[in-house]
Amino acid sequence: MAKIKKKGTSGQAKNYITRTQAVRKLQISLPDFRRLCIFKGIYPREPRSKKKAAKNSTPNTTFYYTKDIQYLLHEPLLRKFREQKALSKKIARSLGRGEVGDAARLEKNLAPKLSLDHIIKERYPTFVDALRDLDDCLSLLFLFASLPSTTSVPPKTIARCQRLCHEFQHYLITTHSLRKSFLSIKGIYYQATIQGQDILWLVPYRFVQKVNGDVDYRIMATFVEFYTTLLGFVNYRLYTSIGLVYPPRFDSASDERGAELAAFKLESKNVGQLKALEQPTTNGSQPSNEVSKEIQEKVDEVVKSAGLDQGTDNQVAEDQTTNEYAIDKFEPAAPEADMLPQPDGSESEAGSLFSSFTFFISREAPKAPLEFLLRSFGCKRIAWDEVAGEGAFTNDENDPRITHQIVDRPPLPESALPAVPENTSGDSGRLRRGGRIPGRTYVQPQWVWDCVNEGKLLRPDIYAPGATLPPHLSPWVKATRGGYDPRASLADQEEEGEAERAEEVEDSESEDDAEDAKNTGEDEDVEVDEDEESEMEDDHGMDVDGSEESDSNEEENDDFDGFDDAAEVASESEDEDETLRSQHQKELEAEAAGLPFSGSANGSSAKKSSSKNKKYQAQKRKEEEELERQKMMMSRKKRKLLDKMLYSNKKKDEEAQKLRSKRRKIENAAKSKV
Incomplete structure (x- = not known):
């Protein structure tokens, strides 16, 4: 006969332990238990069955691995926690007796120090x-x-x-x-x-x-x-x-x-070794692999006299210098293929991006992140105002060595600038507040971040003070095919006929708003008429026989989906007749008023746009029908996977379309202002 297992000695009941049981086992307080778990990297676990792990019916319990708690039993920090608890009791006892000096002495001399x-x-x-x-x-x-x-x-x-x-x-x-x-x-x-x-x-x-x-x-x-x-x-x-x-x-x-x-x-450990290595080259004789200046001059004269220095040597030297440290760029084989990840630049390139410039950070610009970025990418000379603190290359804004100035405020007009200070002390180079020094490049702070992310120096005129900045995109998010790219133009991203369909929607919305505005004044009269009609119905109204039958017939007609093509053709012909009648009426009114009429062009453009929209809808309907026919030949697993893919792609397309519509409205508003 097999041995009967005791309940709670195997499985999840043995592998997991509750937080209360862990605190009792370690004999420490709950805050100390939290600290110990954070130090050791132990976090709660979620068992598959909480009821089995807890051995009871209390579901809201925090569980840990039993092995983790067993591992904490041998932690040296437990002794420090217990010593700290004993010291706190002694301090509390001294304070209860009124011995404040003894309590301060105990806290100063006997407090245990934790080492991690x-x-x-x-x-x-x-x-x-x-x-x-x-x-x-x-x-x-x-x-x-x-x-x-x-x-x-x-x-x-x-x-x-x-x-x-x-x-x-x-x-x-x-x-x-x-x-x-x-x-x-x-x-x-x-x-x-x-x-x-x-x-x-x-x-x-x-x-x-x-x-x-x-x-x-x-x-x-x-x-x-x-x-x-x-x-x-x-x-x-x-x-x-x-x-x-x-x-x-x-x-x-x-x-x-x-x-x-x-x-x-910063201090280097090998300063003496570096000086010892530099001494033979400066004070001693030249190394054997270097050529003396006299010999080099003689060789150069012979080469010039023979004409061998034209063309080939320069090209070879340029090729060697350019290709020695050049990074390969992976280009896609097809125009629609995915872009391969490009390798990052080397440390030498990153360290020399701003090495030849001298920057002045204005007071309104963030000094700390700009200083860190500029120094990380090779800039040795950074200046700022005295108000921003010490450590600047210079505090003089008029220093001629400054090549770039980072400004985060728009330029002021000449009338708003303060007057030029009088030259009383012979200081001819003094600059008034808000002025510009000729020959210096003024940029906004975003120029530094965009140059760092692109790995090259960008055009500074795009980032001039007061200019509309280009979009600052995350360097870790790559542009995907079909998604919205703020750097590209709308014409390159839009689908065929997307702008025309958006204009139709906007026109229809504007017409609806105009009709609503016109009908607001007529609502009161309509409400009065409806009240009168309701009173008449209450006094003399009668139910007509067969009204229920007519309602049921209407419902049946709504449910019937047959003769769609004929209905569409009839509706299209009616719409065309109505547009022709309205156009003819407008022509007569314009002729009576003696004004030129330009409704024919608008009508033709509206017809073209409506026809394009109908063609787009028909094409889209055909594509959906073809996709449904293809899905019928798939298995259930592949069909579900395809539905998930189509759903996610549809969401992305809708988000990109919303962003493009917002950008289109902004651009149209800017054009209308101009």
Whole structure:
């Protein structure tokens, strides 16, 4: 006879454990249990049958894996939590006795310090694992770096988050690892590539943040405590991998004066080795692989005298320089084929995009993200006003070395500009507020983001102050065939006859609105007549025999679908007769008034548009009928799959059509204004 199994000793009842049972087993409080689960990366699970897992009839229960809770029994942080609980009891006892000094001494000297180093090593055995989990870490730390200090968010936490984020930004600037950025409603998205791993994070805009009471900042503070430890490990590894000293030198005084990134000074570990390598080339003899200047000059003279330097050598040199670091571009074999993903530019190209320019950031432009982007893509000289803080290349807006100025306000007319200051001190180069310096390029901030995403310098005149900017699209969303593309013209995206059909719909809507407006004045009279008729019916009305039969006959006629073609032909002929009569009447009225009549052209155009619309509807009906015939030959599984595909494609087409109609209305309104 087989052994009888005891209930609750196998299956889901053994594999899962409730949160209450887990807290009792670990002998800690519920907040400490939450902290421990966040540190260790343990989260609730959903069993297939809650009734079997709970061993009772209470469905609303949080479950964990039993093995995970068993793994937590050997965690060293449990001892720290218990020590902290014992210390809190001693402090409460001292405060109850009125011994405030003893309570402060206990809190200062005996408070246990939590170390999460061993947890970081357990959760991320390799450095690539830590880089893959860096997206949420950076988003949360950049968020806390922009929050105001409150009781729930202490200033020490904010300062630590700011320092770690600036250190990470300095690594991206040094290695030119930043690839793309996007301005969205939520904030600014950044993407960097570090050791082959794409890291995407979100940085909020620098507005005044309101700390609401709806958010549980205790749980978020636990995540911040873990992520600060993680980012500290990552920054140390990144800095040491490129030969920099970590942590970098930090000037707190300049940081208080608004220096931000300029408050950090990077130092290299191999400075002595670099100097030793440079000394033989500068002070000592030349290396054997280099040619002396005298020999090179003699060779150049011989080549010029022989005429060998014309054409071929220059072409070979140009081909070598252009093709040595050129990136292959994959082009589709057919015009309707899918676009292959193009490779990104190298670090040298990304590091030299803005290297030859000197930028001046105006006071109204966002300095922090612009400085980070410009420095990440090679710009060494960035200037701004003294109000924005320290660390600028220069604070003089009239500096002739400035080539580009980022302005985020429209240009003012000459009448609105202040008067030119009198030249009393001999300062001839002083500029009045709102003026323009000749020879300098003025652009809006979006030009920097679009150049970064495109990987090349775009035309600055399109981004001039006050100009209508081109659409700022996400670099991670690729244009699909049949979808709406804001950069392309409407003529390239519209279907055949789509604009004409949209105009017909708009005209019909406008006519309906006009008729409604005309009928509003007649509604009162109609209501009075209806009231009188109802009174007459109440006084003298009689039911006519056969009225029910007539109603049933009407319903039968509505249900009957036969003779569609004949009905359509009759309706079309009636419509044509009505249009001819109205056109003839308008001609007579215009002739009597002595005015020219242009209704024939309108009537012909209306006939053409209506005929095109009817042809489009007929063609669409034929395509649907053909598709239904093809679906009849498919199996049920393939038919359902095809229906899902058609439904999703129809939704996408409708969304694209709505966006095109909105753009068409905007363009028509702009043309009418002009």
